[in-house]
Amino acid sequence: xxxxxxxxxxxxxxxxxxxxxxxxxxxxxxxxxxxxxxxxxxxxxxxxxxxxxxxxxxxxxxxxxxxxxxxxxxxxxxxxxxxxxxxxxxxxxxxxxxxxxxxxxxxxxxxxxxxxxxxxxxxxxxxxxxxxxxxxxxxxxxxxxxxxxxxxxxxxxxxxxxxxxxxxxxxxxxxxxxxxxxxxxxxxxxxxxxxxxxxxxxxxxxxxxxxxxxxxxxxxxxxxxxxxxxxxxxxxxxxxxxxxxxxxxxxxxxxxxxxxxxxxxxxxxxxxxxxxxxxxxxxxxxxxxxxxxxxxxxxxxxxxxxxxxxxxxxxxxxxxxxxxxxxxxxxxxxxxxx
Numbered sequence: 001x002x003x004x005x006x007x008x009x010x011x012x013x014x015x016x017x018x019x020x021x022x023x024x025x026x027x028x029x030x031x032x033x034x035x036x037x038x039x040x041x042x043x044x045x046x047x048x049x050x051x052x053x054x055x056x057x058x059x060x061x062x063x064x065x066x067x068x069x070x071x072x073x074x075x076x077x078x079x080x081x082x083x084x085x086x087x088x089x090x091x092x093x094x095x096x097x098x099x100x101x102x103x104x105x106x107x108x109x110x111x112x113x114x115x116x117x118x119x120x121x122x123x124x125x126x127x128x129x130x131x132x133x134x135x136x137x138x139x140x141x142x143x144x145x146x147x148x149x150x151x152x153x154x155x156x157x158x159x160x161x162x163x164x165x166x167x168x169x170x171x172x173x174x175x176x177x178x179x180x181x182x183x184x185x186x187x188x189x190x191x192x193x194x195x196x197x198x199x200x201x202x203x204x205x206x207x208x209x210x211x212x213x214x215x216x217x218x219x220x221x222x223x224x225x226x227x228x229x230x231x232x233x234x235x236x237x238x239x240x241x242x243x244x245x246x247x248x249x250x251x252x253x254x255x256x257x258x259x260x261x262x263x264x265x266x267x268x269x270x271x272x273x274x275x276x277x278x279x280x281x282x283x284x285x286x287x288x289x290x291x292x293x294x295x296x297x298x299x300x301x302x303x304x305x306x307x308x309x310x311x312x313x314x315x316x317x318x319x320x321x322x323x324x325x326x327x328x329x330x331x332x333x334x335x336x337x338x
Contacts, residue, residue: 003027004050017047073105075242080104080139080185081130082115083168085147086116088194091202098193099126101136102186104141109189111132120160123147127164136168143175143183144290152177163287169237229334249280263286 011315022042033039051057058331074080083101087315090096092253097118111130115122127140142148142161150159158166165172224230235241240263253273259280260266267276267287280287 004047005054005056008051013199015042017051020047063094063162066108074139074235075105076233076235077105077108077240078135078137081127081137082111082129082141082183083123083130083148084183084186085123085145085191086190086194087118088197097122098190099123100189100193101126101130102189104136107185107189118145118147120147123161124164131168135234136170136237138170138235138237140165140170140172141175141183142172143180144177149174171240176200183256197304201208214250224286230336247282249282250276250277251280280305 003024007023008015021041021044028034028039028041031037032304033041048057080103083099084106085097085099087095087097092167096114096116098127099111099113099115099122100109102108103110110133111126113122113126113129115125115292146153146159148159148161150157150162160171180187187318233239249261251261253269253276255274257269257271257274258266259269259273259278261280261282265282265287286287293335
C-alpha cells in the first residue's frame with residue numbers, strides 16, 4: 001500500500017493505475033516476490049481503491065466508465081495506419097504542427113514529422129516516411145482536415161496526400177465529420193506527446209549547444225516488459241483486412257414477428273414486422289435490425305448505408321417484448337442466445 005502511494009507521486013504525470021501496476025510488475029520481477037514474500041501484483045481496481053482511500057484519486061463524474069467503451073482494432077499489423085495532426089507551442093513561442101502516423105493494431109508510432117503548418121505537403125512527408133520505414137498498409141485512416149482530403153470543397157480535385165496514398169497502393173478512408181473517436185488511437189497519442197513535451201527541460205541557446213558527432217535516431221523496439229509477440233502475417237495492399245466481426249442478413253419475420261439467425265440465435269422484432277422482410281446486422285453478440293426503405297435487398301452495385309438513420313435503427317434483446325430505439329452515444333445491449 002505504501003509503495004502504491006509512493007509511486008503515485010514518483011511517476012507523475014503518468015501516475016495512473018495502469019502505470020503504477022506496470023511499475024509494480026517490474027519491481028516484483030526484480031525482487032522475486034513469488035519466491036520471497038509470496039506477494040502478487042494488485043489489479044488495477046485494487047490500486048484505484050487504495051488511491052481513493054488515501055484521497056489521491058481524481059473523480060470525474062462526466063467521464064464515461066470503461067465498461068461503456070467499445071474497442072475496435074484491426075487484426076494484423078499494417079492493416080491500417082491512422083494519421084492526424086496537432087498543434088503545439090515550442091519554448092520560444094513558435095507554433096508548429098506535428099503529424100503522427102500510428103499503426104492501428106500495435107499502436108506503434110511508425111512516423112512523426114513537425115511542420116510549420118497543416119499542409120498536404122507535410123502530410124505527404126509523414127505518410128511517406130511511414131511507408132518507407134515500415135511498409136505500405138492496406139488502409140490509411142484520417143479525419144476530414146484540409147491536408148488529407150478535399151471532398152468537402154466544391155470543384156476541388158484530390159489533394160497531394162490523397163494522390164500519394166493511392167499511388168502507393170493503399171486505400172484512403174476518412175472518419176465521420178465531428179467524430180474524433182474514430183481516430184481515437186492517434187488522438188490519444190497526441191495527448192501523451194504533449195504531456196511528455198511539457199515536462200522536458202528547456203534546451204540551452206543554440207550557440208552553446210555542442211554538436212553531436214553522429215546523428216541519433218529514436219528506436220522503435222519496445223522494452224522487454226511490453227514487447228509484442230511477432231505476428232504471423234502483416235497487412236498491406238495485397239493483403240487487405242477482412243471484416244469478420246459483422247455480417248448482414250436479409251431475413252423475413254415469421255407470423256409472430258420473430259426473426260431466426262442460424263440455428264441458435266433468434267429475437268423478437270415485433271408483431272408489426274410479421275411476414276415482412278427485415279435487414280439484420282449481426283456484430284459479435286449484438287444484433288441490429290433496420291427497417292428497410294424498400295422491400296428488396298440492395299443490388300450488388302448498391303452499398304448498404306454505413307450509418308443508418310437513428311430513427312430506423314433499433315437494437316433488440318430476447319428479454320424485451322418491444323424493440324427500443326438505441327442511443328448512438330451508449331453501448332448496445334447484448335443479445336441473448338436461445
